[in-house]
Amino acid sequence: MSTWIVTANGSAVPVLAALAADSVSALVVGSAQAAQAAAEGPVAEVVWIEPEPNTPPEAYAPAAAKAAASAAPEVVIAENTPEGRALAGAVAVALGAAVVPGASAWHTDDGVTRVEYARHGGIVEEVLDVAGPVVVLRDAVGDPPAPTAAAPIRKVPAQGLAATVVDEAQAPTESVDLTAAKTVIGVGRGLKAEADLALIEELAKALRGEIGCTRPLAEGVTWLSKSRYIGMSGATIAPTLYLAIGISGQLQHMAGVRGAKRIVAVNTDDAAPVFAEADYGIVGDLYAIVPAIAAALGT
Ligand SMILES: Cc1cc2nc3c(=O)[nH]c(=O)nc-3n(C[C@H](O)[C@H](O)[C@H](O)COP(=O)(O)OP(=O)(O)OC[C@H]3O[C@@H](n4cnc5c(N)ncnc54)[C@H](O)[C@@H]3O)c2cc1C
Known part of the structure; x- marks a missing residue:
């Protein structure tokens, strides 16, 4: 051979x-x-x-x-x-x-x-x-x-295709170490618009946590950087608290959060798989629940 x-x-x-x-x-x-x-x-x-x-x-x-x-x-x-x-x-x-x-x-x-x-x-x-x-x-x-x-x-003498590199620039990247965070607020496709990330940022500020996300938010719509996505092909985290907001809980995502001490999920769908792995679940609209939690925390 x-x-x-x-x-x-x-x-x-x-x-x-x-x-x-x-x-x-x-x-x-x-x-x-x-x-x-x-x-x-x-x-x-x-x-x-x-x-x-x-x-x-x-x-x-x-x-x-x-x-x-x-x-x-x-x-x-x-x-x-x-x-x-x-x-x-x-x-x-x-x-x-x-x-x-x-x-x-x-x-x-x-x-x-x-x-x-x-x-x-x-x-x-x-x-x-x-x-x-x-x-x-x-x-x-x-x-x-x-x-x-x-x-x-x-x-071996070889002729290449007529392709020439005319410019090269380093892409601006944000580097976040989610593995070191004690509190991570994970957000998924339940969020309807990029501007709505402001709600999640408010909550992250109130909880002194880092924002993480599912893969579609980092690689699909690219609202957040790749260093923030969690799961099998992203980061593996073990925070004290993981808040899963508008995340369905597919196993590729949950594989990255199983080390969390407490998982709290917010989802409108009471049959979302995330609830099977959450310690606490809130069935409801994140647009009502996230501001309510932030307000209760005094922001
Ligand atoms: C090979 C492979 C590797 C992968 N690796 C990863 C990985 O590492 N990490 C990862 O995250 N994904 C990964 N994925 C993708 C993964 O399978 C899922 O598609 C992805 O995690 C789903 O993201 P999501 O939960 O944000 O979106 P969805 O599955 O669309 O879920 C959105 C959820 O939001 C809820 N929702 C909607 N509106 C609201 C509202 N107003 N309030 C509250 N809840 C609401 C919905 O009920 C739904 O449950 C991988 C896939 C493949 C095939």
Whole structure:
């Protein structure tokens, strides 16, 4: 069986190569330093595509696909980054391969690769048999193995797509450590408008708490920053008090608040799942209840 690693990040190669049971080659779309970092991993060869200045690695996806297809690997490990996913897609098309995200383990036997991978944000582990080539997407996390003798680097001349980076600016981000807060007021889609966050801010002030939210408020409407969303794919918190306001209580959210000592929920729907996990529940309209609590606290 032959395995290829496809990445724009050379230092990911040693970590990813350590996951493979057999001999591995790496395809790196990046700088000379990236190719050298890759060659320090336990790989037989590094195939290197060097992008032109100001051209993103994604522009070389067709070239990477062509190089990978000529080697016809059975398994391609692509790094789970925006660049890695772009390269993985093109390679998968060229190989006619299935793509499996969230792969945790795999092995090939007699042309069939058995892949274990996570679904539904990690709630379910599924095992898949893929006949034919497969591209597994994988985060390069873990300690790299001890550097080996440098593998040979073979540069492949390649033409990228006509894409040029013309500007780059750091996005303004707010960083909040919800894990340190004793009181967290979580708000969800029960809130009708961004301006209504003022109500939640009043309550947070009265309780000296931090505001948290469900994923749709941070990643959907983006009324709050990503550092404020709680749950399986967001922060895991353990405050003394968690107030869930206008939050239905889907398990992906509740997975992040189960360490709270007390959960109080406010929801108009008395059948909302959040009430099953709350110590106290108030069935009612947050637009009436939140100002009433704030007033009772003397704000
Ligand atoms: C792979 C995956 C990972 C995910 N990870 C996360 C995660 O980490 N964190 C997360 O939060 N979500 C996550 N989600 C999304 C999650 O499944 C839910 O969709 C989300 O948590 C729902 O957010 P919500 O409770 O704000 O909205 P909704 O489910 O729409 O609930 C809104 C609630 O507000 C109530 N309401 C409406 N009006 C009022 C009012 N006036 N007063 C009081 N209550 C009112 C409604 O009755 C309803 O219960 C993930 C989903 C997937 C598929």
